[in-house]
Amino acid sequence: MSLEGTIESMNKRIKTTTIIDAICHKQLFGSLPAFSNLDSWTSWLVWLKSIYALPMDDAELAIYQQCTGRNSATGYTAKRDIHDMWQAWR
Secondary structure, three states: OOOOEEEEEOOEEEEEOOHHHHHHOOOOHHHOHHHOOOHHHHHHHHHHHHHOOOOOOHHHHHHHHHHHOOOOOOOOOOHHHHHHHHHHHO
């Protein structure tokens, strides 16, 4: 699962790393025991994707909609929205 993207800056392409990439990467957080098997982390990964406005597949969008009651995942930027999202996953 890789969501690495690129940003063009001054005619140079810069590789970006998302929080999801960092969790999966074995030289970053992926080497930690808590992240060795992400099967039980699906909802949390969807939560992170929503906060960071990362793309979701259909299954992830369904989890997002079930937990939040919202129809679309546009990312959370307002402090109140992040609080609402935290409450939905508690």
